[in-house]
Amino acid sequence: MARRHWLDPLARKVLQAMGDLPKDPARLDISPWPEEDATVAPSWSIDVNRATAEQWRQLPGCSDVMVDQLLRLQQGGVQFSQMEDLAQLLDISDCLCEEWRPHLIFRWHGDAPQLPEQTPLDLNAASATLLSKNLQWPDERMERLIAERRREPFQNLADLQERLCLPPATIEALIGRVRFGARPAGPSLPPRS
Template identity: 55%
Template sequence: MPRSHWLDPLARRVLQATGQLPPARSSATSNNALARPEPALPSNWFLDVNRGSQQQWRELPGCTDDMADLLVRLQRGGVQFAAADDLFRLLDLPTDLAQLWAPHLVFNWYGDAPLQPVRSCIDVNNASSEELTSLAWPDQRIHGLLRERRLRGFRDLADLQERLCLPASSVEALIGRVSFGQRRAGPSLPPRG
C-alpha cells in the first residue's frame, strides 16, 4: 500500500477549515452520525426559488456550481418555478436530495399566475420536426430551433432560452416537458428542393 504524501494531513485540515471537506469525526461520533444524520441546514433557513442568488443556491447540500448557474441564468431570463417537482425534474435531482431541499424551498410567484404543467417529455436535441410541433410553437420558432441544434445541441433550458431568444413564459411552459439528450448524428431538416 503506498504511503500518503506528507502534505495530506495539512491539506485535509485546510480543506476542512474552509468548509470544502466535512470536519474530522472521532470513531464514536461517526457511529452516531450513521444512526441519525445531522440536518445540513438550519430549520429556519429558506430560499425563495424565484429570487435566489447563486450563493444562496450553493448553500443547499449537493447543489453544484452548474446547477446554481443554470438556475440564476433562467431567473435572469424571467423564468419562474411554480412547484418543487418542476425544479427537481429540471435538475434531475436524486430523491434523497429532493427530500432534503424541499422543506427549505419557497415558491413565491411574481407576476401573472403560473401555467399548468403538461406531462409529456420531448428530447429537444433529437426530436423530429413533427414531435416538436407538440410544443405549439410557430413554424418560424421551430425552424430556428432546428437550425440552432444543427450547429450544436442545447445544453439545458437556459441555453435554449438564450440561443432562441425565448420569452420567460415560453420557457416556463417547457419545464418538465423537454429534456436535452446527446445530439445524435443525422439530418434535422428535409433537404430543400
C-alpha cells in the same frame, strides 16, 4: 409558563413584527410520548424564484453549474412553481430533493402557470414534425430551433432560452414538458481516406 396574548395568532404575529408585542419565548417541547414527531422548522429558507447565488450555495450538493443554470433562467424571467420542476431541471436525486425541500419556498411572482400533464418531449431528438405539433411555435422559431440543435445539442432550458432568444413565458411553458437527451442521429459522414 409564559402567558400567550389573547389575540388570534395572525394578529399576534403582525403586532410582534411591528414591535408592539414581544416575541414568543423559545419553547422546549419535551413530550412524554416518544412516538410523537416534533417537526423542526428549517433555520433558513430561500425564495426559489428570487434566490441569489449565495443562497443557492447553502443547499447541500448544489454545484456551481446548478447555480449558474438557475441564475441564468432567473435572469431570463423563468419561475418555478414546484419542487418536481426544479428536480427535473437539475436532475437531482430524491434524497437530495428531500434535503432541499424544507428550505425552499415556491412563491410565484405574477400569474401562476398551468402545469403540464404529458411525457416530456426531447428537444434534441424529436422530429421536426413532432416538435412543430407539440410546441406550436411560429415557423421562423422552429427553423431556428432545428438549425441550432444541428449546430450543437441544447444542454438545458437556460441554453435554449439564450440561443433562441426566447421570452420567459415561453420557457416557463416548457418546464416539465421538455427534456434534453442525446443529439438526433443525422446522416453519417463518409469515411476519411
